[in-house]
Amino acid sequence: SSGINAEWPLRPGVKARGFHLRTHFKTSREVAQAIKGMHLRKAQKYLKDVVGKKQIIPMRRFMGGVGRHAQTKAFNTSGSLGAWPKKSATIVLDLLKNAESNAEVKGLEVDSLVVEYIQVNRAPQMRRRTYRAHGRINPFMCSPCHIEMILTETESVVAKEDDDAPKKKSKKKEARARARLGAE
Numbered sequence: 001s002s003g004i005n006a007e008w009p010l011r012p013g014v015k016a017r018g019f020h021l022r023t024h025f026k027t028s029r030e031v032a033q034a035i036k037g038m039h040l041r042k043a044q045k046y047l048k049d050v051v052g053k054k055q056i057i058p059m060r061r062f063m064g065g066v067g068r069h070a071q072t073k074a075f076n077t078s079g080s081l082g083a084w085p086k087k088s089a090t091i092v093l094d095l096l097k098n099a100e101s102n103a104e105v106k107g108l109e110v111d112s113l114v115v116e117y118i119q120v121n122r123a124p125q126m127r128r129r130t131y132r133a134h135g136r137i138n139p140f141m142c143s144p145c146h147i148e149m150i151l152t153e154t155e156s157v158v159a160k161e162d163d164d165a166p167k168k169k170s171k172k173k174e175a176r177a178r179a180r181l182g183a184e
Contacts, residue, residue: 012108013116013152016099018091020123025145026062027085029120031092032147034058040113040151044096050089056082057089092147099151108153117150 021028031050034057035043049055056071059081072082096115103110123144130140169177 011152011154012106013150014099014102014106014108014113015148015150016095016102017146017148018095019146020144021091021147022142022144023087023091024085025120025122025143027057027083027088028092028145028147030057030059030062030083031085031088032118032120032149033060035092035115036118038115039111039154040096040100040115041111043115044093047089047093047096050084051086051093053084057085058082095147095149096151099149103151112153113151114154115149116152117148119148121146121148 031047035046038046046055050057056069056074058072058075058077059066060077063079063081066081066083068080069082070080072080075082100110100113103113123146125141125143128140128142129137132138
């Protein structure tokens with residue numbers, strides 16, 4: 001089953017969720033995918049940079065009519081399509097802030113939190129009307145979203161031990177080294 005309560009991780013973590021958020025579902029989905037797996041501090045800095053147009057959100061799925069930008073070359077995305085969805089980024093930033101305060105209340109190490117799970121769902125559309133030629137009226141719908149995330153503590157990274165044993169060389173490299181020594 002999908003959803004925030006499915007397979008709650010064994011590591012300690014915190015939840016943050018928002019419902020009926022007045023920001024586009026499609027851009028929010030792209031923002032969520034961009035920060036999935038990031039450390040909390042890195043995600044916050046990245047989204048602040050997005051709001052300031054210093055970094056970009058690559059548009060991978062919902063990319064109709066999205067422009068090409070040089071900043072997107074940093075990501076492995078087709079067509080260099082990207083955008084700076086300010087409203088979605090600020091709302092996700094607020095949710096990260098909420099998750100951070102939840103972690104402090106729970107007594108978790110805030111600097112070791114990672115966005116392990118983030119999901120964006122469509123919320124019920126809201127209806128307005130737009131007036132067209134010849135006295136007609138068309139719907140003018142907005143596409144809000146629900147966002148939920150789980151941040152978990154990562155174990156502290158253990159430094160790899162340096163082995164004194166020399167690295168293995170391939171037979172080809174050894175033969176070249178011998179040939180070089182023989183030529184000198």
